[in-house]
Amino acid sequence: MQQISRQRRALLCATALGAILCAGGAPSAMAQTYPAKPVRIIVPFPAGGVTDLIARLLAEKLGATWKQNVIVENRGGASGMIGADLVAKSPPDGLTLLLSSTAEVAINQNLYKNMSYDPARDLLPITLTATTPLIWVTHPKTGLTNFEALAAAKRAGKSVSYASAGSGGVQHMAGALVETKLKMGLAHIPYRGGSPAVADVLAGHVDTSFSSAPLVVQYIRDKRLNGLAVTSTKRMAALPNLPTMNEALGIQDFEVLNWYGLFASKGTPVAILDKINHDVVAVLQMPEVRARITEAGADPVGNSREAFSTFWRAEIGKYADIIAASGAKVD
Numbered sequence: 231m232q233q234i235s236r237q238r239r240a241l242l243c244a245t246a247l248g249a250i251l252c253a254g255g256a257p258s259a260m261a262q263t264y265p266a267k268p269v270r271i272i273v274p275f276p277a278g279g280v281t282d283l284i285a286r287l288l289a290e291k292l293g294a295t296w297k298q299n300v301i302v303e304n305r306g307g308a309s310g311m312i313g314a315d316l317v318a319k320s321p322p323d324g325l326t327l328l329l330s331s332t333a334e335v336a337i338n339q340n341l342y343k344n345m346s347y348d349p350a351r352d353l354l355p356i357t358l359t360a361t362t363p364l365i366w367v368t369h370p371k372t373g374l375t376n377f378e379a380l381a382a383a384k385r386a387g388k389s390v391s392y393a394s395a396g397s398g399g400v401q402h403m404a405g406a407l408v409e410t411k412l413k414m415g416l417a418h419i420p421y422r423g424g425s426p427a428v429a430d431v432l433a434g435h436v437d438t439s440f441s442s443a444p445l446v447v448q449y450i451r452d453k454r455l456n457g458l459a460v461t462s463t464k465r466m467a468a469l470p471n472l473p474t475m476n477e478a479l480g481i482q483d484f485e486v487l488n489w490y491g492l493f494a495s496k497g498t499p500v501a502i503l504d505k506i507n508h509d510v511v512a513v514l515q516m517p518e519v520r521a522r523i524t525e526a527g528a529d530p531v532g533n534s535r536e537a538f539s540t541f542w543r544a545e546i547g548k549y550a551d552i553i554a555a556s557g558a559k560v561d
Contacts, residue, residue: 274313444527
């Protein structure tokens with residue numbers, strides 16, 4: 231019954247997303263002169279990290295394009311939901327935007343019973359700015375250097391722990407998906423951020439971690455951590471010998487990415503959404519911007535509102551299925 235409820239909820243979310251994307255009226259005077267006032271980009275996490283970097287790159291370039299101040303505000307807390315809620319309840323004028331990661335717009339609504347906002351109802355997609363894969367890493371002393379060692383641990387009934395950047399994030403979901411694919415119990419240990427999670431794996435306090443690629447690539451190169459697999463469908467250029475989860479498991483349907491999307495509040499006129507999309511995509515095509523995002527370990531994107539909406543709908547449904555199949559809960 232619970233699984234049916236979650237699937238129905240995902241379907242309702244997809245329907246709502248489609249309706250929201252098409253909503254709007256004729257171009258207004260406000261849209262023609264947008265932005266007439268300073269614009270805020272809300273980052274629902276503390277300063278630092280890929281989300282913050284992308285927001286500040288956009289703010290700098292958009293400010294020059296729009297000849298208007300574009301300010302980044304960090305509003306962290308509650309797995310990104312504080313910042314997302316602020317934007318969801320902001321006036322529909324395009325002057326308060328959300329640069330989200332995956333959790334607060336595609337995962338949390340499948341985990342938390344009482345959220346103060348509904349992403350599919352209250353937010354409008356503008357563009358996908360970038361994606362980054364996760365890497366499943368282990369501490370050398372665990373002996374879990376490959377999937378054969380994991381299989382042996384499973385046969386021995388050993389519990390393997392994994393650290394994540396927090397309950398409900400993509401790292402948590404990657405572990406939940408592995409549990410269903412390998413039929414292997416993993417002990418989830420959530421942290422407040424990716425850096426402290428990696429630090430405890432480096433210290434040998436936790437067996438493994440699903441970590442954002444930028445945080446662990448150098449540790450893998452230095453052999454301070456073992457890289458088991460990458461969660462994208464393609465190998466990373468930075469670690470070409472590291473297999474994908476699909477290659478390692480002999481399957482085709484494993485993909486967990488952290489992604490960063492730009493959103494506005496429901497009711498924002500289509501003309502404003504289109505202008506923001508056009509100008510942000512232009513920024514993401516600038517060689518210096520692409521270089522900075524790539525250096526941070528992410529892949530710059532920049533797509534249409536329609537393409538991003540389709541991607542977003544699929545992500546909501548995917549995580550609803552993962553949560554239903556694994557029984558993942560907020561720790």
